[in-house]
Amino acid sequence: MAEITTTVALPAQGEALLELGGVTAGYGAGLILRGVDLTVNRGEIVCLIGPNGAGKSTVLKTVSGLLTAKDGFVRFAGNDLNRLSPRERLGLGIVHVPQDRSLFPGMTVWENVEMGAFVLNDRALVRRRLEEVTERFPIVGRRRTSLAGSLSGGEQKQVELARSLMLDPALILLDEPSIGLDPKSRTAVFASIAQLTEDGRTVLLVEQNARSGLAVAHRGAVLEAGRVALTGAGSALLEDPEVGRLYLGASAAGKTPRLDAAAPAAAAP
Numbered sequence: 356m357a358e359i360t361t362t363v364a365l366p367a368q369g370e371a372l373l374e375l376g377g378v379t380a381g382y383g384a385g386l387i388l389r390g391v392d393l394t395v396n397r398g399e400i401v402c403l404i405g406p407n408g409a410g411k412s413t414v415l416k417t418v419s420g421l422l423t424a425k426d427g428f429v430r431f432a433g434n435d436l437n438r439l440s441p442r443e444r445l446g447l448g449i450v451h452v453p454q455d456r457s458l459f460p461g462m463t464v465w466e467n468v469e470m471g472a473f474v475l476n477d478r479a480l481v482r483r484r485l486e487e488v489t490e491r492f493p494i495v496g497r498r499r500t501s502l503a504g505s506l507s508g509g510e511q512k513q514v515e516l517a518r519s520l521m522l523d524p525a526l527i528l529l530d531e532p533s534i535g536l537d538p539k540s541r542t543a544v545f546a547s548i549a550q551l552t553e554d555g556r557t558v559l560l561v562e563q564n565a566r567s568g569l570a571v572a573h574r575g576a577v578l579e580a581g582r583v584a585l586t587g588a589g590s591a592l593l594e595d596p597e598v599g600r601l602y603l604g605a606s607a608a609g610k611t612p613r614l615d616a617a618a619p620a621a622a623a624p
């Protein structure tokens with residue numbers, strides 16, 4: 356997939372693509388996000404970590420539009436997202452892969468992947484995308500007629516990633532893609548994530564598995580009490596004693612972290 360489909364002019368590699376400033380949001384009266392500042396540059400994988408319930412999924416929702424920020428700005432390639440519907444944000448090339456399994460279990464793998472292009476009317480384009488996505492994710496071809504519900508959790512996650520590419524997105528929001536997977540499937544999922552940015556795509560990744568998430572990311576950010584408390588290179592956060600103590604398990608504190616062999620090292624964007 357050489358091109359990225361979007362109706363806006365994307366910034367150059369390494370320039371700011373997604374910008375959140377002073378973002379507040381919540382459900383009902385209570386605020387969960389209390390002034391989130393975060394920038395994701397084009398071509399980067401940024402991994403957002405933080406305790407359970409910190410609001411990581413909520414951040415992704417304010418970007419895809421499932422939730423509207425109450426205050427602050429959310430910009431994509433300089434465009435104000437707050438005023439756009441989820442569908443309009445999809446049209447800009449922003450795709451959200453939610454935390455829970457999202458395939459239709461009673462539909463085939465092929466049908467599920469095709470659903471990723473539901474907003475496209477151009478059949479020839481959809482077919483071409485299916486071919487491209489199948490090349491990138493061979494499981495889509497191998498298991499095309501299998502019911503999605505018959506696949507393992509790891510296989511389903513690969514199919515979800517494949518489906519997310521059907522709109523040829525500029526920005527992919529990934530919520531806990533490795534949750535609940537066995538080690539081998541986790542390794543495969545992180546390897547797939549690393550490849551998503553190969554052609555200039557950008558990924559905002561939320562991970563409980565902070566070690567693998569930061570290892571695959573160019574930069575990381577720590578969400579605490581509704582704000583981004585710390586940002587830095589993924590490798591720098593992995594070596595940060597405080598991050599180690601809180602998110603990487605006590606054994607990592609103050610020591611050189613043992614990188615998850617599973618996760619490919621991030622290259623500069």
Ligand SMILES: Nc1ncnc2c1ncn2[C@@H]1O[C@H](COP(=O)(O)OP(=O)(O)O)[C@@H](O)[C@H]1O
Pocket residue numbers: 382387405406407408409410411412413414
């Ligand atoms: N749909 C919802 N309605 C009400 N409260 C919610 C909803 N979704 C999440 N919350 C609350 O918002 C807080 C942050 O949730 P979330 O963003 O899912 O955290 P994280 O992804 O970091 O674990 C939690 O306290 C959670 O209970």
Ligand SMILES: [Mg+2]
Pocket residue numbers: 411412413454530531
């Ligand atoms: Mg979450």
